[in-house]
Amino acid sequence: MTVKTYTLSFDTKGNNDIIDLTDRLRDCIGSSNVREGLVHVFAPGSTMGLTTVEYESGLLTDLNEAFEHLAPSSKTYAHNQRWGDGNGHSHVRSSLLGSSLSVPITEGQMVLGTWQQVILVDFDNRPRQRDIVVQVLGESH
Amino acid sequence: MTVKTYTLSFDTKGNNDIIDLTDRLRDCIGSSNVREGLVHVFAPGSTMGLTTVEYESGLLTDLNEAFEHLAPSSKTYAHNQRWGDGNGHSHVRSSLLGSSLSVPITEGQMVLGTWQQVILVDFDNRPRQRDIVVQVLGESH
Amino acid sequence: MTVKTYTLSFDTKGNNDIIDLTDRLRDCIGSSNVREGLVHVFAPGSTMGLTTVEYESGLLTDLNEAFEHLAPSSKTYAHNQRWGDGNGHSHVRSSLLGSSLSVPITEGQMVLGTWQQVILVDFDNRPRQRDIVVQVLGESH
Numbered sequence: 001m002t003v004k005t006y007t008l009s010f011d012t013k014g015n016n017d018i019i020d021l022t023d024r025l026r027d028c029i030g031s032s033n034v035r036e037g038l039v040h041v042f043a044p045g046s047t048m049g050l051t052t053v054e055y056e057s058g059l060l061t062d063l064n065e066a067f068e069h070l071a072p073s074s075k076t077y078a079h080n081q082r083w084g085d086g087n088g089h090s091h092v093r094s095s096l097l098g099s100s101l102s103v104p105i106t107e108g109q110m111v112l113g114t115w116q117q118v119i120l121v122d123f124d125n126r127p128r129q130r131d132i133v134v135q136v137l138g139e140s141h
Numbered sequence: 142m143t144v145k146t147y148t149l150s151f152d153t154k155g156n157n158d159i160i161d162l163t164d165r166l167r168d169c170i171g172s173s174n175v176r177e178g179l180v181h182v183f184a185p186g187s188t189m190g191l192t193t194v195e196y197e198s199g200l201l202t203d204l205n206e207a208f209e210h211l212a213p214s215s216k217t218y219a220h221n222q223r224w225g226d227g228n229g230h231s232h233v234r235s236s237l238l239g240s241s242l243s244v245p246i247t248e249g250q251m252v253l254g255t256w257q258q259v260i261l262v263d264f265d266n267r268p269r270q271r272d273i274v275v276q277v278l279g280e281s282h
Numbered sequence: 283m284t285v286k287t288y289t290l291s292f293d294t295k296g297n298n299d300i301i302d303l304t305d306r307l308r309d310c311i312g313s314s315n316v317r318e319g320l321v322h323v324f325a326p327g328s329t330m331g332l333t334t335v336e337y338e339s340g341l342l343t344d345l346n347e348a349f350e351h352l353a354p355s356s357k358t359y360a361h362n363q364r365w366g367d368g369n370g371h372s373h374v375r376s377s378l379l380g381s382s383l384s385v386p387i388t389e390g391q392m393v394l395g396t397w398q399q400v401i402l403v404d405f406d407n408r409p410r411q412r413d414i415v416v417q418v419l420g421e422s423h
Contacts, residue, residue, distance in 0.1 A: 001142045001278075001283045003319050003420055005388050037144050038181055038276060040320055042386050045395035046336040053236045054187040058219035059229070066212055066233045071348055078340035088341070092348045095335045099398075100383040101241040104183050104274045106146050111274045113186035116240075133386045133393045135320060137278070137283075137419070138144055142283045142419075178285050179322055179417060194377045195328040199360035200370070207353055207374045242382040245324050245415045247287050252415045254327035257381075278419070279285055 004032040006134040012122035016064045020055045021132065022110075022117045028134045029105055037138010039110060040102045044133060047090040047124040049097030055117040067093050067123070090123035097121065105138060145173040147275040153263035157205045161196045162273065163251075163258045169275045170246055178279015180251060181243045185274060188231040188265040190238030196258040208234050208264070231264035238262065246279060286314040288416040294404035298346045302337045303414065304392075304399045310416045311387055319420015321392060322384045326415060329372040329406040331379030337399040349375050349405070372405035379403065387420060 006028045010019055025039055043050050053059055070093060077088025103110045103118065112118070122128055147169045151160055166180055184191050194200055211234060218229025244251045244259065253259070263269055288310045292301055307321055325332050335341055352375060359370025385392045385400065394400070404410055 001144065003283065005318060005386060036146060038278070040384055040386065042384070042393065043395075044393050044398060046334060046398040051236045052187060052240050054220075054232055056220070056223070058221075058223040059232050059236075061219040062229050062233050063236055066237060070211070070237075070352070078343040079336075079338070080340075082338070082340040088344050091336055091341050092344050095333045095341075095345055096348060096352075096379070097237070098239060098380060098383065099334050100385065101239065102181055102183070102243065102384065103241065104146060104181065104276050106274075111183065111185050113184075116185060116187040133388075135386050137320070142285065177287060179419070192377045193328060193381050195361075195373055197361070197364070199362075199364040200373050200377075202360040203370050203374050204377055207378060211352070211378075238378070239380060242380065243322055243324070243384065244382065245287060245322065245417050247415075252324065252326050257326060257328040 001139055003135055003137045008132045008134060010130045012128050012130055014122050014124040014126045014128055016067055017122045018060050019120045020117045021120055025118060025134060029136055032136035033140040034105055034136045034138040035108045035141055037105050038102045039105055040135045042133045043099040043120060047087055047094050048099060049094050049121045050099055050101050051097055052116050052118055054115040070096055087125045090125055093123045142280055144276055144278045149273045149275060151271045153269050153271055155263050155265040155267045155269055157208055158263045159201050160261045161258050162261055166259060166275060170277055173277035174281040175246055175277045175279040176249045176282050178246050179243045180246055181276045183274045184240040184261060188228055188235050189240060190235050190262045191240055191242050192238055193257050193259055195256040211237055228266045231266055234264045283421055285417055285419045290414045290416060292412045294410050294412055296404050296406040296408045296410055298349055299404045300342050301402045302399050303402055307400060307416060311418055314418035315422040316387055316418045316420040317390045317423055319387050320384045321387055322417045324415045325381040325402060329369055329376050330381060331376050331403045331405060332381055332383050333379055334398050334400055336397040352378055369407045372407055375405045
């Protein structure tokens with residue numbers, strides 16, 4: 001078994017910008033030559049999150065409303081009172097959604113559902129340049 | 142180290158049907174002969190979720206109420222307005238809960254807590270036939 | 283590739299006690315000699331959760347308010363009515379937050395963000411002695 005590490009870079013708009021990572025993950029898997037194993041994705045930062053979704057515009061709207069329900073941007077946050085950067089809701093959403101996920105690889109392909117994409121959500125309250133870390137672990141044969 | 146991939150099939154009732162995967166995962170680990178490593182579980186589909194819980198009927202009721210609180214089935218979803226399939230809440234719950242988890246294996250056993258089971262939640266709004274992907278990675282010795 | 287398993291023990295206060303695991307994970311990675319791979323963290327128990335956060339007192343307050351919003355401690359839980367232990371909200375929070383996460387390791391270091399720590403949340407309603415399982419998988423070279 002081997003492990004290969006890749007970094008994917010993105011310019012985001014912040015404010016719940018939702019980016020489809022799926023094709024970029026396929027490229028990493030192709031480069032790795034791993035046929036059987038898994039791809040692990042991690043968001044190094046405390047105002048991002050990772051999950052899967054059917055990437056269509058209706059659900060992107062619905063997800064953003066759900067994040068607003070989970071941790072409203074208009075609420076008073078102790079983080080903002082202490083640090084004044086106004087992104088307390090971004091941090092809380094990141095912690096609740098999580099920053100780590102793995103997808104199995106079999107016969108060189110991710111086993112995602114037909115209508116399932118891997119997404120990055122940038123919860124921060126301003127545009128950011130982001131690096132996502134991708135690891136492909138497994139057997140090439 | 143080796144990696145073994147298994148597919149588990151289930152007929153679900155949909156509508157937050159909660160299925161205990163724990164015994165089926167133990168079978169996979171037994172077949173794999175892995176003694177030290179981890180079992181990774183993934184739900185390929187955008188209206189399912191995976192997590193752990195003490196699998197008793199009270200908590201299954203409580204979890205369903207929590208999902209209804211997270212993403213109410215009676216809310217208006219842009220997904221439903223666009224596609225008309227009425228399962229916008231199922232997709233949102235799936236994204237919030239997540240579809241990927243791993244449990245360590247040591248001495249050939251998962252290190253779950255005494256009252257902790259691995260569950261699949263089918264959030265879709267109708268019965269489905271579902272495949273769950275299980276990978277056992279590690280050393281057999 | 284190798285896998286090394288470690289157990290970290292903590293005395294917690296319960297009631298959403300939030301413990302920074304980051305330095306202890308670094309110790310495990312150092313002991314393992316893994317240079318390229320990942321560290322997997324798992325909470326064996328059904329009233330704990332794991333995630334990442336910027337570990338500063340404002341956000342710890344904000345996270346606790348978010349958990350109270352997700353699964354209020356004052357709500358009626360079927361689990362409590364059946365078992366009488368009063369920690370239904372602890373179980374529900376644990377299932378929603380999740381008990382499993384992995385962080386990539388490259389050049390012997392976790393690739394966490396500058397302001398990102400790995401935390402254990404003990405949601406139970408009383409002090410507990412807790413064991414967290416840490417696995418380091420990868421290549422030492």
